Amino acid sequence: MKNYILGCLTLGMMTACTNAQSKDTKTEEKKPIQQTIHVPFEKGMEIEREVKLSDIASSVEYVRLETTDEGLVHYLMPNMMHRTSKYFIFGDRKNVMQFTRDGKFVRNIGRQGKGPGEYNYIRQVDVDEKAGKVYVLSTGRRFNVYDLETGKFLQSGALAKKKPDTFLMLNDSTMVAYQQNSNGQEQIMAYISTLSGNIQKEYSRHQLFEIKSRTSYMYGGLHDFNLQRYDGTINLKEYENDTVYSVTPDGMKKRYIFDTGKYGIKLEHTYHALDGDDEAFNRLSAGYIRYSVLETKNYLFLPYLYWAGKGKNKPRTAIYDKRTGECYKIKENIFKDDITNGLYLYFPHCALDENTLIISFEADQIFQIAEGNPELLKHPQLKGLQEGDNPVLMIVKLK
Numbered sequence: 001m002k003n004y005i006l007g008c009l010t011l012g013m014m015t016a017c018t019n020a021q022s023k024d025t026k027t028e029e030k031k032p033i034q035q036t037i038h039v040p041f042e043k044g045m046e047i048e049r050e051v052k053l054s055d056i057a058s059s060v061e062y063v064r065l066e067t068t069d070e071g072l073v074h075y076l077m078p079n080m081m082h083r084t085s086k087y088f089i090f091g092d093r094k095n096v097m098q099f100t101r102d103g104k105f106v107r108n109i110g111r112q113g114k115g116p117g118e119y120n121y122i123r124q125v126d127v128d129e130k131a132g133k134v135y136v137l138s139t140g141r142r143f144n145v146y147d148l149e150t151g152k153f154l155q156s157g158a159l160a161k162k163k164p165d166t167f168l169m170l171n172d173s174t175m176v177a178y179q180q181n182s183n184g185q186e187q188i189m190a191y192i193s194t195l196s197g198n199i200q201k202e203y204s205r206h207q208l209f210e211i212k213s214r215t216s217y218m219y220g221g222l223h224d225f226n227l228q229r230y231d232g233t234i235n236l237k238e239y240e241n242d243t244v245y246s247v248t249p250d251g252m253k254k255r256y257i258f259d260t261g262k263y264g265i266k267l268e269h270t271y272h273a274l275d276g277d278d279e280a281f282n283r284l285s286a287g288y289i290r291y292s293v294l295e296t297k298n299y300l301f302l303p304y305l306y307w308a309g310k311g312k313n314k315p316r317t318a319i320y321d322k323r324t325g326e327c328y329k330i331k332e333n334i335f336k337d338d339i340t341n342g343l344y345l346y347f348p349h350c351a352l353d354e355n356t357l358i359i360s361f362e363a364d365q366i367f368q369i370a371e372g373n374p375e376l377l378k379h380p381q382l383k384g385l386q387e388g389d390n391p392v393l394m395i396v397k398l399k
Contacts, residue, residue: 036254039300039320041242042261044327045289051319051330052338053345056299059397060339062381063088063103065390071097071105073390076360078349079166079225080122083358084129084148088393091125096136098151103393109134109151110144117153119144124166131172137164143195159197162188168227168234174200176234176247178226182216182272184209190236190247203252207240209273217272230295231354239290240270256293256300263289265307282308291318296398297354298322303347315347342379343369343394357396363389 053060065073065088073090080091087106088099098106111118119138126135127148134146141159146152164177170192178190189205211217228235235255237244242264244256258264265288267273274280286309294301300320306312318329335345343366348357361369364387370376377385382392 037256037322039256039258040325040327041258041291041302041318041320042263043259044318044320045263045329047326047328048331049328050332051335053335053396054338056335056398057339057396058399060337060342061395061397062340062342062379063101063393063395064381064385065099065103065393066105067386067388067390068105070108071099071390073097076349076391079227080125081350081352081358081360082125082127083352083356084127087148089125089127089134089148091122091136093122096122096125096134096146107151109146110136110153116156117144117146123164124168126167126169126175128169128172133172135167135169135175137167141197145195155195157195157197159193162191162199164191166225166227168229170234170249176227176236178236181205181207181238183214184211184272189238190245190252192247192249201249203247207267209267211272211275213275215276217276225292225350228293228295228351230351235293235295237293240265240267244293258291260289262287265290284308286310294348294351294357295354296351296357298398301348301351301357302327317347340379342376342382343392345394345396348396352395355398357398359394359396360391361394362391363387366392 073092074094075092076090077092082089086101088101090097094112096109098109100106112120119136119142121139122136123139124137129148132148133154134148136144141163142156143159144156145154147154162179165180167175167177169175173195174192176190176192179186179188185208187204187208188202190203191199192201193199226236226238233246233248235244235246242258242260243254245252246255265285269284271281285307288307289304290307291302291304299322302318302320304316304318305314316329316333318327320327333346337344343361345357345359347359349359352358363385366376366382366385367387376382
């Protein structure tokens, strides 16, 4: 995984139970009570286990994305992968692409430009299947909405003065937007806004700092995301923060707290707080871990890398088992595919729903893996694959 250090530029996740109470002859359902759960992350980093796909998954499916001149995929952004009952919707920084569930190219939704229905550098894509809409946020505050079935441009708008780095829709007209603290003084961490730019709720950030040069910095990578939708709730996690929040119109509530211990980065050791000092950053922050949180029904999948030093480019994965309360890292960083004897799950890109993970493989990656396992290319769903073809999706259905 490639990591990027950016100056003067900003780029762009939880259990509940329902209790029933009898009153006279009627049964009333109480609203689930959200509990704050502590995840033993530091302890988990000292425990390594071999996990096979059959231990966590019931099936594996490969979807080859059709390769066409119009539908060439440059890079699938993990925070822009969506699936509906009929389609996959993917975004990279330049295009929004629509494929059928079996990988046939349908269309590019919208296009780059400055005119009506056009966009520039894409920050985030979201889909509301019930409303039949695709939402695209591009650089600045520009926002476009398209019809899911036809790709037709429906409306555009500009958000309020606060420029979000990413967003997810609460409903067909209201979003949760997140703002990076790239300049150290961004007091608003998240807000709820209508598409017309009317801010309904703001949530403050308390970790502020001074940058001597007054330059805006952000340390991140292509697999980064801060917002995740799970079980109808939007959850937020910042990389420097050990807390996962559930963001609702009623408030921002702590969902998970990660006991990171020695692996949690100190604010004063972050790249931006060090004012872009590479030498100091690599010396002070090599032991800290930067992790994402992908929530599914039974697990939190925790793709992670080290912030700096030798381990910063090596993707790894840990798991928190919501049923047992155990946290551990995966041996050799892969879930061996003993279901199809094909590819392996090593760094889940995102959760399509509470029981489904997705990871994409570039064609050249598959050919590299096949050098050690020539039988791989004989797999029914991989036969005929050519180098330079569009990516192959690995869809993992969890138990």
